[in-house]
Amino acid sequence: MPRPRKERLRLRRVAIDTYRENVAYLHRDCAIYRAEGFQALSKIEISNRSHRILAVLNVVDDVSLVGPGELGLSEQAFDQFGQPPGAAVEVAHAEPPASMEAVRRKMAGQRLAKEDFAAIAQDIADHRYSKTEMAAFLVATGQTGLDRDEILHLTRAMFATGERLAWDEPLVADKHCIGGIPGNRTSMLVVPIVAAHGMLIPKTSSRAITSPAGTADTMEVLARVELDPATMHRIVRRHRGCLAWGGTAHLAPVDDILISVERPLGIDSQGQMVASILSKKLAAGSTHLLIDIPVGSSAKVRRMGDALALRKLFEFVGDRLGLHLEVVITDGRQPVGRGIGPVLEARDVMQVLENDPAAPEDLRQKALHLAGRIIEFDPDVRGGSGFSIARDILESGRALARMNELIEAQGRRPDPPRPGRLHFEVHAPRAGVVTAIDNYRLARIARMAGAPMGPGAGVDLLRKMGDAVEVGTPLYRVHAEVRAEFEFARRLCEQDDGYRIGDSAVTEEGFLTEF
């Protein structure tokens, strides 16, 4: 229940960007601030007759920023409130969101109902949760905190609070990899192949957050990826696909909000991952979805048994949400392809599309495998024949042609960036066979070298698992655009280059037998 409101303040925009956290600024001598007993960092509600917003309070001691009769809002909060400067607003203590009661029950180990998840998602979508309240929700529902029915409820609730893209077609295909494998840029091959087959595949991707390149970063080396909804629809109608950045559409906004808290905390529970992926895909209007779960000792999923359990969870939730969903478990023991970083990965992709003999064979095979499975979603395609259809599309040059259409339609980049001009090679310290390549370490080296902010920065792998090496054989080349990053990546490689060289080709024994 809000406290009584007494006075009005004049609205003012404060030119400070506080990202996903709304911040309000009150002068310390503001009568309302004094009367209400607000405290800096407390949550307040700002309203007028028609609009309402919640914000965290910062107290100001400089009248040039806000005066005692004014209420300042940070840029995003001001936009969200949507009222002009000078508008009269009221301020009150914000009560904690009602659904926090359910979060407290979850903290106490109780099972939550469908309605609880709906209320939580709605409160988060309405920006009623503070970052700490979201962290409490995420920790309480993390790890083994949710059973599979609860994950279903959460997915549905996250999907229901956002918009949904409408494609008005019975089959809208999509693919998603749970991540963790550098160089794994299969979407840029799967989309042109599947679109060339005639299936609708409007792919939206993210930018890298913790990895050296996301699909959006890599596609951006070649073309514009920030498409407004109308442009995206036009391209998809005409070319049966696109490779766009997903950040412009407001799909499953609760997912974006939660991720902004989840990532810095390093929370990565299976239940939340499933809810995040499936709510986003449903919101994107997908009807048929292929999920890629790479397994390997330095992948996100380390054991086959865990991958199978995760597959069943995806299937359970997907089925109940009316999504045709299939899961493939793939080899995640080392990076895919050669390049790691936007420019180098784009080069790999184009080599595969151009049927260049130098193209990395593992990336080509994996993309054909995934595209083939998606093509088999087509009711007219016989089970088992997807791979050869995909291969025909690729080898005939139709995939390349479709990719060039998409690039032109999205807007070809006139000055594509090139590999970073500073580079060094890392050499084998002994003779033998490459027995392991640490995904995590190579991703870290590529990031330290400047990827993805520096698109030409990254790592180019010259040897992969199973390759024989002599002392001094180059294992990989690191590219950087900036001297300091070059030096820093070099130091990182000296500490641990991420490669293991052994005496024989028997690598990660007992694991190989599972593929």
Next chain:
Amino acid sequence: MPRPRKERLRLRRVAIDTYRENVAYLHRDCAIYRAEGFQALSKIEISNRSHRILAVLNVVDDVSLVGPGELGLSEQAFDQFGQPPGAAVEVAHAEPPASMEAVRRKMAGQRLAKEDFAAIAQDIADHRYSKTEMAAFLVATGQTGLDRDEILHLTRAMFATGERLAWDEPLVADKHCIGGIPGNRTSMLVVPIVAAHGMLIPKTSSRAITSPAGTADTMEVLARVELDPATMHRIVRRHRGCLAWGGTAHLAPVDDILISVERPLGIDSQGQMVASILSKKLAAGSTHLLIDIPVGSSAKVRRMGDALALRKLFEFVGDRLGLHLEVVITDGRQPVGRGIGPVLEARDVMQVLENDPAAPEDLRQKALHLAGRIIEFDPDVRGGSGFSIARDILESGRALARMNELIEAQGRRPDPPRPGRLHFEVHAPRAGVVTAIDNYRLARIARMAGAPMGPGAGVDLLRKMGDAVEVGTPLYRVHAEVRAEFEFARRLCEQDDGYRIGDSAVTEEGFLTEF
């Protein structure tokens, strides 16, 4: 590992109060901001040769706030960094605190070691934890998340990261109530009685956060409570006690930091409560501590069994930390005394000290009981005789005299506030006997009426449990200082006045038998 540092910025103080969260301001055109790929709300490290601080980043679009070559710090962050305006500073991505790895293990349900708690407390004390990271820690360790050995480790770690007051005496007495009972102002009686007996009792108290009055708020009606350390020591040496606000000393700072996240989340686990109370008391230099656990259906602890479990937990941790600790379980079925709110509670306290026949007998009895138990910490006092010693001190006027000494020493308030001049009475809707008074509801009414910010606001109880009433008998009087708050409290009373009237005096049956 920080990324390489390239350029320096000039330090600037930004006149914004962000309380316990350090905020740094960078202009959007700042070269370092662009090169490093910072994002608003990411955590950055600001340093020069000798100083280092962590802060959350806000991005500024107004050069009058910070220019592209400057780094702004919010007021507390600037003070903490301790360097002059214009000083050259470097900025880098802040790595997550190393001890978050232990928090993630706790989220996964594992038991943490002593060293883990030490590392977590040190990182929190060093401001390396964001609010969300603290929320993650609190939720993961809340409820049944900690066993008693872990609670011991946490208490020790929280105590070890702060300063400790040194009194250089073998017996430093203290008391603490776990809270939740309005009007329970016993400290202001216990301190003068125990000090008059000659025992050292340097009491520091908090201000109200969620309640209508804290001991510091109530004492402030009579005297100054914000004492610098030297003044407090001088008063304690001379008068054997004090009634000061604890916020000025830097005792168990980790506790203050965690509480600022815990309260808004409504997290209230027994383990964290024990660690919070005992780390603060150890830091205050206490050697002998009496803990008051009120039990009642609207108290924090609702069942006698829970109170006994909590008592054992206090004893386990206290014993291992070398604290002489005793726990009393008291009647928490209704508010103590008559007044709720600073001015009304101060009046009750002074009536008891003045041996006024109108003084509330329950407050008097409870204070004598607690003071008696503390007096029995004195090795020269025979077991069981504490109560009568306390009563003698009170009845002889020595307690009043000591209280007046403390008030004069701390600084008597020249213009003590009076009960709010706006008031209304709430009447019995039927004849019968008062069978229950809801602590939570009465506290809420008093807060809505304006307490503690309005010191004269609050509730004055005219009937207590067991009292017979007719239709229309006044149950309590609500005081307010502001018209809007008066109206709001009245509406709250109309919804539910917090009193239950029954046919007989048998109240909360089965509970009474336990006292």
